[in-house]
Amino acid sequence: MAMPENVSAPAPILRLENIGKTLGGKRILSSVTMEVDKGQLKVLIGPSGAGKSTLLQCINHLIPPDEGHIYLEGRVVDAARRSELYAFRQQVGMIFQxxxxxxxxxxLNNVSIALRKVRGMNRKAAAERAMAELERVGLANRATLYPAQLSGGQKQRVAIARALAMDPKVMLLDEPTSALDPELVGEVLAVIRDLARGGMTMVMATHQMDFARALAHEILFMERGSIIERGSPAELLAPGSGTRTADFCSRLTDLCEECS
Amino acid sequence: MFDVDFLVDRVFPSLNAGLWMSVKLIVPSAVFGLLFGVIIGVVRVFGKPWMQRAANAYTATFRGVPLLVQLFILYFGLPNIGIYLEPYPASVLGFILCSAAYNSEYVRGALLSIRQGQLSAAQALGFSTMQTLMSIVVPQAVRRALPGCGNEVVYLIKYSSLAYVITCIELTGEAKVLASRTFRFTEVFLVVGAYYLFLVTVASWLLHKLEDRFHIPGFGRPRQ
Known part of the structure; x- marks a missing residue:
């Protein structure tokens, strides 16, 4: 059962093994297994209530999973040990809806506070790093504004800068554009696209199918707490492929066309 | 009716002495009442279950028993178990305990109004529970609780008059003594009323300054 640590293929950076979660007597996740290699973008799609958000929050134990194990760079995360959990979370960035x-x-301080309080950086170094991250998301000129003074798209970009400042090995994105006005979706997706092209490892739940089609290395289709289909966008979304994923996406597209 | 000589020679000197004692009662009671109120409020929301129960019991007791009765217990009751408190420390202690109980309720309300998502965000960044409380939750809760806690300071200024009952002679105590000696209750107590009004006005102004100082866009009233 014990695998040698240094097998020839590089170990996946993040691995979930049989993750299960029951909340209030309802099975939310059942034995979800997935691997994410370095530099990959995995996209979770599926109807609402499928468990995408719960799965992402189970990964960094914001919702502790009932069953299963999580491995970061081949090492199992022991969430019972507080310091180990906190150290693990620093390496896993999270973006919320x-x-x-x-x-x-x-x-600026939204981005720098974790550098100061968690990383123990001094105020000046933390501010410099935070400024660099804000520049990266195109918000250097908004550094002194408070959340109440920012648009939704700007808030989400600050949130991305905040996560990036911690040098995460993996980023988890929980429907990062779902709460945005349609005209603001583009600026956030552009930032995420740049991250993907820059080699950031990401797991993202989204309904932005064009984005997934263009950039995802793998699409995972979830329904009722399980991953029921997985594959490259080309496989799953090919016309006439007859997959649940393609069916779901065409219904999503129909819905959009009705709206417009 | 007002006799200027009486006011200048008798009323102001003795009331000014009382005013100083009142300030010495009010300031530490307000500061520590707020501090302990924040701690108790945080424990009531985020403490372990047994800590929450203890803090709730504390609040229920000190909000539920008249302050005068609490002061009597501190000053007249505690000597029975060998604890002797001077009038001044007994009064300040009573005021802090009472003020903290009320403030904890304002703080609790403020804590409950903070969006859960911010706690998740802090935890996702690797904050410990304590760091989350100190860096994220309390700074916001205090801002939201400030208007309520200011209200409590205004109450405190007025209930500090109860200290004279346990022989800590402050503003009301001096007035009572002077009025009893001279039988000029109307003048003396009208001036005392004006003194309290002055104290409350100064406190309200300071609290307003404090709210402005800690003002952040998105919290409370817009800055004028």
Missing amino acids: DFNLFDHLDA
Whole structure:
């Protein structure tokens, strides 16, 4: 059962093994297994209530999974040990649907506070790093504004800068554009696209199918707490492929066309 | 009716002495009442279950028993178990305990109004529970609780008059003594009323300054 640590193929950077979660007597996730290699973008899609968000939050134990194991760079995460859990979370960036910026801090301090409090960097170095990250998401000129003064798209970009400042090995994105007005979706997707092209490892739940089609290395289709289909966008979304994924996407597209 | 000589020679000197004692009662009670109120409020929301129960019991007790009765217990009751408190420390202790109980309720309300998502975001960045509380939750909760806690300071200024009952002679105590000696209750207590009004006005102004100082876009009233 024990695998040698240094097998020839590089170990996946993140591995989930039989993750299960029951909340209030309802089975939310059942034995979800997946691997993410370095530099890959995995996209989770599926109807609402499928467990995408719960799965992402189980990965960094914001919702502790009931069963299964999580491995980062081949090492199992022992969440019972607080310091190990905190160290693990620092390496896994998370982007939330509703941004969750710290309301009492301006954009710069939203990005720098974890560097100071968690990383123990001094104020000056943390501010410099935070500024660099804000520049990366195109918001250097908004550094002194508070969340209440930013648009939704700007808030989400600050949230991305905040996660990037911690030098995460993996980023988890939980429907990062779902709470945005349609005209603001593009600026956030552009930032995420740049990250993907820059080789950031990411797991992203989204309904932006064009984005997934263009950039995902693998699409994972979830329904009722399980991954029921997985494959490259080309495989799953090919016309006439008859997959649940293609069916779901065409219904999503129909819906959009009705709206417009 | 007002006799200027009486006011200048008798009322102001003794009331000014009382005013100083009142300030010495109010300031530490307000500061530590707020500090302990924040701690108790945080424990009531984020503490372990037994800590929450203890803090809730504390609040229920000190909000539920009249302050005068609490002061009597501190000053007249504790000597029975060998604890002797001077009038001044007994009064300040009573005020802090009472003020903290009320403030904890304002703080609790403020804590409950903070969006859960911010706690998740902090945890996702690797913050420990304590770091999350100190860096994210409390700074926001205090801002939201400030108007309520300011209200409590205004109450405190007025209930500090109860200290004279346990022989800590402050503003009201001095007035009572002077009025009893001279039988000029109307003048003396009208001036005392004006003194309290002055104290409350100064406190309100300071609290307003404090709210402005800690103002952040998105919190509370817009800055004028």
